[in-house]
Amino acid sequence: MRGIEVTLVEKGNLTHGTTGRMHGLLHSGGRYAVSDKESAKECVQENYVLQEIADHCIEMTGGLFVKRPEDTDEYFRKKLRGCRECDIPTKVLTGEQAREMEPYLATDIDRAIWVPDGADVIASCTSCSLSLRQGYPELFDIEGTEDVSDDTFEALEYLRIHENLESELDxxxxxxxxxxxxxxxxxxxxxxxxxxxxxxxxxxxxxxxxxxxxxxxxxxxxxxxxxxxxxxxxxxxxxxxxxxxxxxxxxxxxxxxxxxxxxxxxxxxxxxxxxxxxxxxxx
Missing domain, CATH: 3.40.50 (Rossmann fold)
Known part of the structure; x- marks a missing residue:
């Protein structure tokens, strides 16, 4: 996309590893805004670059970090502050405003932070992740089913993609x-x-x-x-x-x-x- 000729080298067959697991989500960096600010800044900067050079490939759906009743006000403020420190655009929404964007949100959610990315579905059961990835798109003609499929991961798979588990377990x-x-x-x-x-x-x-x-x-x-x-x-x-x-x-x-x-x-x-x-x- 940047006009650079590249050679892709894979450990196994083509798309053997991370390349084949790329799920098409353009991160804002919001998920890392508290735990890893450097990664958060890199995410949002790359977000802007891709919007500039490949906007025809991107659908900006936005994402929500929602406050559950068991979540503390302190962490909500910490997440919001972290996003702003990393120059990640945010909007604080009421529960009603968030449900206007995503009608199936739980009714006990009273606040949310909007960021310019999407959300992933994490399943600790491989049967569930397979159903959402393959079964639902084949069985149901419901708007958004394909998006859910693209953003669904098994839990250990997700951690291997987004965290350096090899280093952590060393x-x-x-x-x-x-x-x-x-x-x-x-x-x-x-x-x-x-x-x-x-x-x-x-x-x-x-x-x-x-x-x-x-x-x-x-x-x-x-x-x-x-x-x-x-x-x-x-x-x-x-x-x-x-x-x-x-x-x-x-x-x-x-x-x-x-x-x-x-x-x-x-x-x-x-x-x-x-x-x-x-x-x-x-x-």
Whole structure:
């Protein structure tokens, strides 16, 4: 776009990494205005550059930082002050004004800060992120469905894109049981099959073993039905055996429904990757 000839070098195939996960959101920098002011300033400056050289590619939808009842007035003021210190344009809106822009906002929101960007949807369940990304656009002819699809991310995926987790986890040691990891089918369909293994492979104090590409067999509500139970367990049997053969006796997976099937079929305690991340960085 700037008239510069470039060569794109990827770690794997074309669009293997971050390039293929670019979600099309033009940040204002508002999300970093408190925690990382330098990044916030870079975001808003790049925002202006792209509007100048590629305005035909941009739809300025705007974004809202809303104040929930449990949020403090102090943090709201801190966010507003941070945006202004970083030269990010802002408008303080009442709850009514915010709901005029976004009618589905909760009725207990009483204030919001408008910034010139959009919002992302973060799901801690890979089935949910896949539904919003692929299922909804295919099933529903509702205005805005494609926008929601473009801005939806699985939680660990989102953190890997927007935070330097590799640096944060460097030299980290945790007291965590060895894990038998299964990538849920819905994670594989989003290209996220190995993200947990890649994220935690250098963390000391835990061993994670990939138990392969089998299926838990639960398939949403399918496995909950009495007439489908035996079929569901038969499908999941290969995964149960793979977990039994692994060194770890605690399972790990991103999908809560699959986790229930894993626990039922193996008797193992099941953890989510975010629980390991919490143990490494928070506890």
């Amino acid at each position: 030299d980290t040691t945790v007291d965590f049981p060895d894990l038998a990891y299964h990538a849920p089918c819905h994670a594989r369909n989003q290209g996220l099959a190995r993200q947990a293994l890649e994220t935690f492979r250098e963390v000391e104090g835990v061993t994670i073993e990939d138990v392969g590409d089998s299926c838990s067999g639960i398939s949403g509500t399918h496995g909950w039905k009495a007439e489908k139970y035996h079929t569901s367990m038969e499908i999941g049997e290969e995964m149960f055996h793979h977990m039994a053969d692994a060194e770890g006796d605690v399972g790990m997976i991103e999908c809560p429904t699959c986790a229930m099937q894993m626990e039922h079929g193996t008797g193992y305690e099941i953890r989510h990757p975010l629980q390991l991340l919490e143990a490494a960085l928070v506890e």
